[in-house]
Amino acid sequence: MTSSRTTTSYALLGLLGLRDWTTYELARQVQRSLHWFWPRAERKLYDEPKRLVADGLATATSGSTGKRPRTVYGITDAGRSELARWLDEPSAGRANEFEALVKVFFADAGTLDQLRTTLDRIVAESTQRVTDLADNLDVGLASPAFPARMHLNVLVVRLQVEQELTVLSWARWARAQVETWPSIHEPDEWDAAGLLATLVGECRAAADG
Amino acid sequence: MTSSRTTTSYALLGLLGLRDWTTYELARQVQRSLHWFWPRAERKLYDEPKRLVADGLATATSGSTGKRPRTVYGITDAGRSELARWLDEPSAGRANEFEALVKVFFADAGTLDQLRTTLDRIVAESTQRVTDLADNLDVGLASPAFPARMHLNVLVVRLQVEQELTVLSWARWARAQVETWPSIHEPDEWDAAGLLATLVGECRAAADG
DNA sequence: GGTAGATACTGCCCTGTGCAGTATGAGTGA
DNA sequence: TCACTCATACTGCACAGGGCAGTATCTACC
Known part of the structure; x- marks a missing residue:
């Protein structure tokens, strides 16, 4: 059964559409580019590809570097068409979190x-x-x-x-x-x-x- | 025991510092002002004041409009000083979510x-x-x-x-x-x-x- | 008397965060 | 050769937060 997908799913699927990545590489790439407009914790980036694989949108190739496991993820044809389909959907609105601005807004609870x-x-x-x-x-x-x-x-x-x-x-x-x-x-x-x-x-x- | 507080706790505490509010009023006020830089779902705004009360930072006055319950929240002295103390803390960085921009970024997975x-x-x-x-x-x-x-x-x-x-x-x-x-x-x-x-x-x- | 919209919530399931914890590998210098 | 550091490669857990459905009652107006 294909579970529901989030924007995060498609963001990672998009990266997989460019080339194959290990999760670690994905995490670093997300920090460099996507992080500016779709910030997600590293933790999530280890879970999400598994779901993509379970849904048949991505492939996981297990290898190893010595004794250390190493999983390389890639996109499938189903993944590519699902990604293309997603591009048609209306998007959620922007959301800006700016904690420091909350402090400015309530500044009169404190001092100048x-x-x-x-x-x-x-x-x-x-x-x-x-x-x-x-x-x-x-x-x-x-x-x-x-x-x-x-x-x-x-x-x-x-x-x-x-x-x-x-x-x-x-x-x-x-x-x-x-x-x-x-x-x-x-x-x-x-x-x-x-x-x-x-x-x-x-x-x-x-x-x- | 005082549980840990989030920025959302302080955002609501800040509003309570201005006047008393019912949760419904709080929810509407948050949509009008705070929502632009600290967006939170209405759902959360019904839970959070209870925590503030449990921690002694706010008071809840239960009344009613006919048979319908009506809880008015206010700030305590402890709440005011906790809010003032919070203003000293360093803030989390900004975070911008912009789903549509993810679609722009991966636009070459689709058509012009x-x-x-x-x-x-x-x-x-x-x-x-x-x-x-x-x-x-x-x-x-x-x-x-x-x-x-x-x-x-x-x-x-x-x-x-x-x-x-x-x-x-x-x-x-x-x-x-x-x-x-x-x-x-x-x-x-x-x-x-x-x-x-x-x-x-x-x-x-x-x-x- | 009906009904639409405002008020006032709760439950549930899921996503997402943050942090701690557990490894191994590769490179560097003593 | 050994120790050390930094990069790689994850997992578990508790809690914050989102979205949606559901359940009422109250007010205004027709």
């Missing part, structure tokens, strides 16, 4: 210093992510794993870059704003309603355009 | 038409989100639930708006690019490596700046 620290950390983490992304891309440029797929990579990577840059520049802006606040409760000299109205205007303009 | 449809859907969903966001903000401007918290709202909302606008403009760009492709495998006239190099440059500049 705490908010400043939170924003400093966001700036630092964001800078790190941007740097990591650039490093990844450099490696990809120097020795592309799948040169024939560069165009699709560019589509996806461009969004990643723009998202990361958006967060980074927002974080710097927010940190600068908060610097001038006299207290966590009163922003002083701040036309919050005006800023909000401007944001609404930008949304309307973008939605119409 | 499928990719175009996927991108069309992303544009549509993104436009909807931007519109919803603007509607929410309009309501918030007209009758703010917590006027004294407008400044924190603006900080958070600005990131939401910029993220949504980033996705929308990316989606439109991507759709336009793909329009010119002769096949899913060859982009024609496309300097993918050059585009990638430009993106890397932007990352480096932003990380340094």
